[in-house]
Amino acid sequence: MTTTEKKRIDRQTMCNRLAMEFEDGWVANLGVGMPTLCSNYEYADKDIVFQSENGLIGYGPLAAKGEEHPNLVNAGVQYVTMKPGASILHHADSFTVIRGGYVDVTVLGAYEVAENGDFANWKTLGRKGGGIGGAMDLAVGAKRVWLALEHTTRDGHPRLLNRCKLPVTAVNVVSRVVTDLGLFDITPDGFLLREIAPGFTPEEVQELTEAKLTISPDLKEFYGA
Amino acid sequence: MKNKVLSTFDEAVADIPDGASIMVGGFGPPGLPQNLLAALIRQGATDLTIITNRGDQTNAKANTGHLVELRRVKKVCCAFSASPHPSQRNLFEELNESGELEAELMPQGTLVERMRAAAAGIGAFYTRASVGTELAEHKETRVIDGKEYVLEYPLPADYAFIRAHTSDTYGNLQYELTQRNFNPIMAMAAKCTLVEIEGDIVELGGMDPNQVHTPGIFVDRVVKIPPPPEGLWTLPSDRRA
Numbered sequence: 001m002t003t004t005e006k007k008r009i010d011r012q013t014m015c016n017r018l019a020m021e022f023e024d025g026w027v028a029n030l031g032v033g034m035p036t037l038c039s040n041y042e043y044a045d046k047d048i049v050f051q052s053e054n055g056l057i058g059y060g061p062l063a064a065k066g067e068e069h070p071n072l073v074n075a076g077v078q079y080v081t082m083k084p085g086a087s088i089l090h091h092a093d094s095f096t097v098i099r100g101g102y103v104d105v106t107v108l109g110a111y112e113v114a115e116n117g118d119f120a121n122w123k124t125l126g127r128k129g130g131g132i133g134g135a136m137d138l139a140v141g142a143k144r145v146w147l148a149l150e151h152t153t154r155d156g157h158p159r160l161l162n163r164c165k166l167p168v169t170a171v172n173v174v175s176r177v178v179t180d181l182g183l184f185d186i187t188p189d190g191f192l193l194r195e196i197a198p199g200f201t202p203e204e205v206q207e208l209t210e211a212k213l214t215i216s217p218d219l220k221e222f223y224g225a
Numbered sequence: 226m227k228n229k230v231l232s233t234f235d236e237a238v239a240d241i242p243d244g245a246s247i248m249v250g251g252f253g254p255p256g257l258p259q260n261l262l263a264a265l266i267r268q269g270a271t272d273l274t275i276i277t278n279r280g281d282q283t284n285a286k287a288n289t290g291h292l293v294e295l296r297r298v299k300k301v302c303c304a305f306s307a308s309p310h311p312s313q314r315n316l317f318e319e320l321n322e323s324g325e326l327e328a329e330l331m332p333q334g335t336l337v338e339r340m341r342a343a344a345a346g347i348g349a350f351y352t353r354a355s356v357g358t359e360l361a362e363h364k365e366t367r368v369i370d371g372k373e374y375v376l377e378y379p380l381p382a383d384y385a386f387i388r389a390h391t392s393d394t395y396g397n398l399q400y401e402l403t404q405r406n407f408n409p410i411m412a413m414a415a416k417c418t419l420v421e422i423e424g425d426i427v428e429l430g431g432m433d434p435n436q437v438h439t440p441g442i443f444v445d446r447v448v449k450i451p452p453p454p455e456g457l458w459t460l461p462s463d464r465r466a
Contacts, residue, residue, distance in 0.1 A: 032309070053333060054252040054406045070254065070459040071390075071404040077253035088402055090409045090438075091252075092341045095334030099354065118357075128322045129307030130330060131279075136360075137334030140353040171357035 006199035008180040009225045016041045018146050018178050026104035027051050032076040034148050035107040053134040055094040058086030099141035106142040110149045112164045115190035115211040117174045120166035139170030151179035158210040181205050195222040226395040229447050234264035237419050237446045246274040248415050249289050250387035252406040258386040259457040260421045263287035271297040279305035281317035286457045293317050304333035339380035344413035349378050385415030391424045396444030397437045412443040420447045
């Protein structure tokens with residue numbers, strides 16, 4: 001039996017894996033940072049409408065250098081382009097889109113996620129302030145809340161927990177998580193490992209995870225890794 | 226209809242007293258009222274309450290973070306009270322931690338809906354945002370149709386500073402693309418709304434009523450942004466200057 005080399009999944013491949021689950025016609029909101037990589041995925045014949053908190057529906061790729069429009073940014077304050085059919089809203093209407101359930105999926109970054117679907121992404125330990133932005137509204141308003149995060153902290157501590165240790169962003173909302181070690185669904189029984197990074201065993205992933213993992217009976221190697 | 230056009234930003238901000246509450250529009254550079262902020266910095270009012278998406282920004286020629294650095298802000302109502310990366314700690318965060326500056330942090334959708342409630346004469350509203358979080362501690366909650374909601378109150382202000390693209394002399398406004406963001410809501414929520422205009426200020430009848438985004442009844446003072454270097458323009462490339 002050959003041994004596959006252990007390979008953690010890179011960020012673009014992590015985000016591609018979530019992006020390929022998007023369905024034709026979905027309205028998607030991507031959080032600042034790693035989740036914006038979902039917009040690089042080649043959606044082929046699927047038409048995905050990207051929505052941004054600052055009141056922009058139907059934005060396209062980043063604007064080329066020198067081609068930026070001074071009054072056209074996304075929620076990460078990146079200068080973007082618009083697809084034909086784009087529209088502009090003011091902030092109150094934009095959060096009507098978000099809280100009113102018109103967003104089919106939001107992909108957010110996180111510091112921690114718990115097996116009950118709680119997650120934390122706005123405040124770190126020892127800091128009085130935090131950065132919420134639209135995350136708390138998205139977390140309760142979007143039809144699906146998916147997370148993209150590294151499996152462990154820089155010091156090697158697990159981020160997939162029994163219960164969040166940091167102040168939570170929302171409770172019981174996350175349904176899917178991608179990390180550099182695998183793809184997980186959150187079910188009533190907690191984390192279900194569906195796909196695993198090349199060369200890793202479920203036992204090794206469990207060792208780097210605080211919460212008890214359920215291993216899918218048809219566990220696969222991480223698609224695209 | 227009243228002519229609300231003033232010729233200078235200094236004139237527009239002259240009466241703002243110490244202790245005023247000011248909404249500051251914009252999301253990133255688009256819609257940010259840099260010229261009104263620069264005039265307020267010159268004017269000297271202090272002990273201010275600033276209501277804005279994030280109050281720590283200094284990445285424009287004049288921004289709310291500059292007022293914070295001058296120690297002229299006592300409170301900020303915002304959706305970001307710390308930078309996403311601990312490595313980017315700034316003075317805003319230090320003053321908040323030492324208690325010199327009060328930061329009232331809330332979800333962005335709650336921030337704008339509280340403004341909208343103030344504008345619309347709504348006494349309070351229930352939202353699902355922040356349910357189960359530390360922000361909802363000590364707040365009234367209610368279960369409606371099986372779901373828990375948090376009670377939030379209106380957030381009014383004495384002044385709003387915003388930027389728009391075009392206006393007429395009555396202050397009917399049109400925004401360009403994502404310049405709109407918080408600005409129409411702030412214009413409605415504040416007692417006195419000041420607007421800086423990038424494009425033309427046209428005569429009455431010069432704007433198509435179908436294309437007015439903020440009716441002039443919500444606007445008190447408009448000033449056209451002069452060309453640089455006197456006027457402060459929007460990054461990254463200033464194609465209109």
